[in-house]
Amino acid sequence: MSPAAPAAPAGGGPRRGRGRPRRADVAELPATRDRILAAAREVFAERGYDKTSIREIARLADVNPALVHHYYGTKERIFAAAVAAAAAPATAGLPVAQQFPPEETGLAFTRLFFGVWENPATRGPLLALVRSAVNNETAAGIFRGFVTSQLLSRVTGGLDLPDAELRAELAAAQLVGTVMLRYVMRFEPLAGADAEELIRRLAPVVQHHLTGHGLHPPH
Amino acid sequence: MSPAAPAAPAGGGPRRGRGRPRRADVAELPATRDRILAAAREVFAERGYDKTSIREIARLADVNPALVHHYYGTKERIFAAAVAAAAAPATAGLPVAQQFPPEETGLAFTRLFFGVWENPATRGPLLALVRSAVNNETAAGIFRGFVTSQLLSRVTGGLDLPDAELRAELAAAQLVGTVMLRYVMRFEPLAGADAEELIRRLAPVVQHHLTGHGLHPPH
Incomplete structure (x- = not known):
């Protein structure tokens, strides 16, 4: 289950397509970064280091895996x-x-x-x-x-x-x-x-x- | 890799079929029991408790899984x-x-x-x-x-x-x-x-x- 999304811009745009980075990723850098870290903590805590993947962290944070790499680099660094x-x-x-x-x-x-x-x-x-x-x-x-x-x-x-x-x-x-x-x-x-x-x-x-x-x- | 088998009866019989208990299981109870325990220790040490199965212990000990259950009961007890x-x-x-x-x-x-x-x-x-x-x-x-x-x-x-x-x-x-x-x-x-x-x-x-x-x- 995804955590609550950070406050979206009023009015909102069209729903983003799968895998397409949304504008909010640019507008809300700190919130996105925090959401990725919160997701990482949850996945590491549940599955342990070995079984955790960047892909799974991205899925829980509802972002493109490339964005996890962008902010945190490797699995070692996000751990x-x-x-x-x-x-x-x-x-x-x-x-x-x-x-x-x-x-x-x-x-x-x-x-x-x-x-x-x-x-x-x-x-x-x-x-x-x-x-x-x-x-x-x-x-x-x-x-x-x-x-x-x-x-x-x-x-x-x-x-x-x-x-x-x-x-x-x-x-x-x-x-x-x-x-x-x-x-x-x-x-x-x-x-x-x-x-x-x-x-x-x-x-x-x-x-x-x-x-x-x-x-x-x-x- | 299987550990060395215990001394086989001289002359030997026909090769046993897959999954068929061999006569040696009866003749060599203590050796078989020890071999199962040695295999269990090796598998638990390598894979940890979670990922170890009775089937895998049996395979490494080169015995029928039923024999592991017979000697040691559950996975808890062999652990x-x-x-x-x-x-x-x-x-x-x-x-x-x-x-x-x-x-x-x-x-x-x-x-x-x-x-x-x-x-x-x-x-x-x-x-x-x-x-x-x-x-x-x-x-x-x-x-x-x-x-x-x-x-x-x-x-x-x-x-x-x-x-x-x-x-x-x-x-x-x-x-x-x-x-x-x-x-x-x-x-x-x-x-x-x-x-x-x-x-x-x-x-x-x-x-x-x-x-x-x-x-x-x-x-």
Whole structure:
């Protein structure tokens, strides 16, 4: 089913023929571009990276496939745009680590992470993208590039430590693994646990990975 | 390509017709059963749970599909058998938590976990099963049941704590997330890091989740 078309010019023209670009494509560039991206997100989420085609995205957006290529180039590039759009609620709210006293970084990031994943509106698209990245090498590369440049770099920016990147990734591993067991594979009691309780338990671990404070090595 | 057939009776009989069970199916029950399981593991690993059919497993094992049903029942049940077989190297070596002084549990389980995942012979099949579980609800349920009954229960058995299950799952989340970022999505520097270095960093976190010792909450 097509999403609602953007506002058409008053009066309208003759119905366009199949495959013929309509004037509106020129008049409404941002709306068309957004509609293509919305369609792409929907198709990637439903079918995964492997089974999605530019043709199918074009069909759902009700545009000529050439227009999808024109705006977004390859399937890789439109997937990257879909990843960025799906993660926008997370990245928009993402602070840089310098904004906190060092000992609050773990709690701040853990709380933000759960905020995004506990919200069904943002969880759904993110889950679909994670599934694509798990199953396709190209999609994994795009996902990795995005997470590294947009998310991990904000964490490592505040850490004045030579192993900041590895620290950020081990912290991310704790949170990503929690996503896998809680939302994807639904292990109990983890899947049904209160989010605040999980934040309380995980924030010190994230803190430990990032700053190395608070944990004693085993004897 | 079919795997090598088990030793045929000397002299042999006439070539069997297509779809006709051969006498060897009766004479060599354990070998046939094993061959079907080996074929199932190969097909599940290559194509994932969704795209695997009993027919394809039968074709690779060079038996009648009815024989696959006879030994293993449904696709769900042969997948469960494949999961158990792929995880056997891990479960065989898995200690119960009581065998260690409490403060060594984290290190023991972390080391065992990396031992299984660093070995390409065990990593390949496990990765394939994780991919299936991420993409299919039925496969996820089977995977979950196996991990809970065979792995997590061994950990929680040694913890005399009311929240032992949640603790074990949060510890597992740290390790599963590391698998996702290191072996599946290949984030650097995590993917290239020395396994001993990762064990050194992660064991205290696993220990903390399991016993609650060694970590201070953030202020």
